Amino acid sequence: xxKRAATLAASGPVTRVTPTTIxxxxxxxAHVLMVIFPFVWMGYSTFKTNKExxxxxxxxxxxxxxxxxxGAWSGGALGTYAMNSLWIMAGATLLTVIVATLAGYAxxxxxxxxxxxxxxxxxxxxxxxxxxxxxxxxxLLRNAGLLDTHLGVxxxxxxxxxxxxxxxxxxxxxxxxxxxxxxxxxxxxxxFGIFRHIAMPIAWPAMFTVAVVNMIWVWxxxxxxxxxxxxxxxxxxxxxxxxxVGEHIxxxxxxxxxILIAAIAPLVLFVFFERxxxxxxxxxxVKE
Amino acid sequence: xxxxxxxxxxxxxxxxxxxFLLPAFVLIAVFVAYPIVYAxxxxxxxxxxxxxxxxxxxxxxxRLATDAxxxxxxxxxxxxxATAIVLQVFLALLIAYCLVRIVPFVSRxxxxxxxxxxxxxxxxxxxxxxxLYNPYFGLVxxxxxxxxxxxxxxxxxxxxxxxxxxxxxxMSFTYLGLYVLLFVAAxxxxxxxxxxxxxIDGAGHFTKFFSITVPMVWDAVRANTLLAIIGSxxxxxxxxxxxxxxxxxxxxxxxxxxxxxxxxxxxMGYAATIGFAQMVLTAAGAFxxxxxxxxxxxxxxx
Numbered sequence: 008x009x010k011r012a013a014t015l016a017a018s019g020p021v022t023r024v025t026p027t028t029i030x031x032x033x034x035x036x037a038h039v040l041m042v043i044f045p046f047v048w049m050g051y052s053t054f055k056t057n058k059e060x061x062x063x064x065x066x067x068x069x070x071x072x073x074x075x076x077x078g079a080w081s082g083g084a085l086g087t088y089a090m091n092s093l094w095i096m097a098g099a100t101l102l103t104v105i106v107a108t109l110a111g112y113a114x115x116x117x118x119x120x121x122x123x124x125x126x127x128x129x130x131x132x133x134x135x136x137x138x139x140x141x142x143x144x145x146x147l148l149r150n151a152g153l154l155d156t157h158l159g160v161x162x163x164x165x166x167x168x169x170x171x172x173x174x175x176x177x178x179x180x181x182x183x184x185x186x187x188x189x190x191x192x193x194x195x196x197x198x199f200g201i202f203r204h205i206a207m208p209i210a211w212p213a214m215f216t217v218a219v220v221n222m223i224w225v226w227x228x229x230x231x232x233x234x235x236x237x238x239x240x241x242x243x244x245x246x247x248x249x250x251x252v253g254e255h256i257x258x259x260x261x262x263x264x265x266i267l268i269a270a271i272a273p274l275v276l277f278v279f280f281e282r283x284x285x286x287x288x289x290x291x292x293v294k295e
Numbered sequence: 296x297x298x299x300x301x302x303x304x305x306x307x308x309x310x311x312x313x314x315f316l317l318p319a320f321v322l323i324a325v326f327v328a329y330p331i332v333y334a335x336x337x338x339x340x341x342x343x344x345x346x347x348x349x350x351x352x353x354x355x356x357x358r359l360a361t362d363a364x365x366x367x368x369x370x371x372x373x374x375x376x377a378t379a380i381v382l383q384v385f386l387a388l389l390i391a392y393c394l395v396r397i398v399p400f401v402s403r404x405x406x407x408x409x410x411x412x413x414x415x416x417x418x419x420x421x422x423x424x425x426x427l428y429n430p431y432f433g434l435v436x437x438x439x440x441x442x443x444x445x446x447x448x449x450x451x452x453x454x455x456x457x458x459x460x461x462x463x464x465x466m467s468f469t470y471l472g473l474y475v476l477l478f479v480a481a482x483x484x485x486x487x488x489x490x491x492x493x494x495i496d497g498a499g500h501f502t503k504f505f506s507i508t509v510p511m512v513w514d515a516v517r518a519n520t521l522l523a524i525i526g527s528x529x530x531x532x533x534x535x536x537x538x539x540x541x542x543x544x545x546x547x548x549x550x551x552x553x554x555x556x557x558x559x560x561x562x563m564g565y566a567a568t569i570g571f572a573q574m575v576l577t578a579a580g581a582f583x584x585x586x587x588x589x590x591x592x593x594x595x596x597x
Contacts, residue, residue: 027397027500028397028398031393031397031398032397032398032401035390035393035394035398035401035405038390039405039408039409041468042408042409042411042412042468042471042472043408043411043412045420045423045424045426045427046411046412046415046423048423048426049423064426064432064434065434065437102322105318106318106319106322107319109315109316109318109319110315110316110318110319112315113311113312113315113316114316116312117308117309117311117312117315119308119309119312122312125316129323132323132327132328133525134525134577134581135327135331135574136528136529136531136549136550136570136573136574137529138529138531138549138550138553138554138570139330139331139334139570139571139573139574140326140327140330140331140334140570141553141554141557141566141570142334142337142557142563142566142567142570143329143330143331143333143334143337143567144326144330145344145557145563146333146337146563147325147326147329147330147333162322162325162326163326165322165326166322166323166325166326166327167326167327169319169322169323170323173319197307198307198308198310198311199311202311202315223414226416227415227416227417227418229416229417229418229531229532229535230531230532230550234554234558244416245416245418245419245532246418248418248419248422249418249422249536252422259426262422266419266422266423269416269418269419270415270416270419273414273415273416274411274414274415276414277410277411277414281407281410284410284414285410285476288473288476288477289476289477289480
């Protein structure tokens with residue numbers, strides 16, 4: 008009731024400090040802390056020794072030891088996994104960005120009658136769980152000699168990420184004024200010339216946006232790499248991490264350091280490219 | 296002639312459109328569409344993945360029809376969807392309203408934090424939560440003990456009564472941020488004047504939330520609900536790393552069941568059947584819901 012009076016009394020918009028503000032702030036702060044606590048805990052626990060960890064699992068470290076990182080990295084396995092993840096990430100992202108840019112452009116600029124059907128098929132493809140295709144993909148990749156290779160992960164991963172990436176690119180291309188294209192057509196520029204010389208030069212930021220989210224998705228992907236790759240030397244970081252954790256079950260700080268190493272790349276990307284990532288998630292998920 | 300190009304696409308434009316779409320078409324056809332059709336075909340075979348597949352007619356489908364584990368797994372996927380609508384979509388809308396309308400000065404910072412789990416691999420998140428749920432030194436048990444509820448302590452992921460709810464809790468924490476982001480954008484687009492008018496009438500936040508925000512962002516609610524349902528049917532990694540469907544199938548979902556059938560028991564034909572059936576059932580469900588919604592909407596408008 009007092010809250011209502013306070014709202015009435017003040018006339019300026021939004022930012023007013025009322026009892027409601029304080030209560031909401033307190034509740035949300037507590038909730039946010041719960042959401043990020045596991046990551047914060049992971050961060051500070053990696054500086055403990057195993058002995059200290061076992062003595063007090065959840066408290067802050069009293070000493071700063073880098074033994075966990077040395078222990079995690081020393082076997083060399085994590086480095087190999089990280090390189091594998093990097094290759095697959097680069098390959099799948101590059102392929103997805105190129106293919107999605109072309110298709111997203113077509114979807115935004117050309118309106119033949121069948122385009123609605125294309126759009127609907129792409130939306131249907133987005134709803135299909137990847138595991139439905141799992142067994143047939145194993146057969147397909149084996150017949151093509153691509154099972155247990157990086158290319159064998161790159162191709163299906165890109166194929167499953169392309170539909171949503173197309174919609175993100177389309178969301179960018181529809182913002183371009185049509186007069187731009189029509190004027191070029193009047194000048195006698197061909198369709199490919201228009202794409203190459205008018206659309207492409209201003210599409211780089213959008214392509215970069217698609218690239219960043221795909222890098223995160225591919226880096227974190229688990230289902231395809233765990234099924235398609237068997238050789239330890241070719242495994243990706245999330246898959247290798249599950250092996251690593253099984254082997255280091257007795258040394259928790261080392262385990263946590265390994266988890267942190269697997270988690271850090273997407274977090275760094277997020278810190279640097281927050282704006283691009285959020286705009287991509289908004290552009291791809293919220294369709295009119 | 297060229298000025299009407301947006302309506303009547305000339306031949307050259309149609310050709311260009313087809314060529315631009317071709318690479319996407321090829322990749323999706325080969326690695327998404329064809330495997331699904333092939334899964335349907337494999338459903339009629341018994342196959343260990345190595346020897347020659349043996350045609351068994353409808354045997355796989357008959358087995359599936361009476362496979363309690365499959366139906367319970369599918370039921371859990373739907374339960375995940377239902378909880379996601381409440382614990383992810385609705386909760387996110389509430390948080391988004393608070394961030395935009397009540398504490399805008401922290402909205403950017405908090406949104407950043409909410410998005411952290413969305414960025415990190417589900418494998419990492421699952422491994423971290425295994426520490427929180429640890430029966431010996433886990434934070435969940437320690438907190439219960441501190442609150443004097445020590446009798447409730449248990450091995451959350453290893454107990455068949457709590458394994459599935461424990462997984463669902465992790466999911467809500469993990470994916471919430473995506474919906475907060477989507478709703479913050481939607482809530483920001485609600486015209487300020489609507490709130491001002493309501494405030495003159497003495498409306499509190501409760502009234503404003505339910506009678507202005509919710510109706511105004513209803514499109515986003517629908518889109519996000521759909522997104523949550525699709526995500527819930529796709530779920531794999533978190534379940535895999537937290538419980539792998541156990542103990543004794545107590546937290547099994549369709550994806551983990553398929554994975555085990557195909558790649559632990561090497562019943563490739565049956566695994567294909569599980570996936571294919573899941574997709575057909577989902578498509579049928581979606582079709583029925585859309586028809587029903589269409590009819591309901593048509594009925595109310597006329």
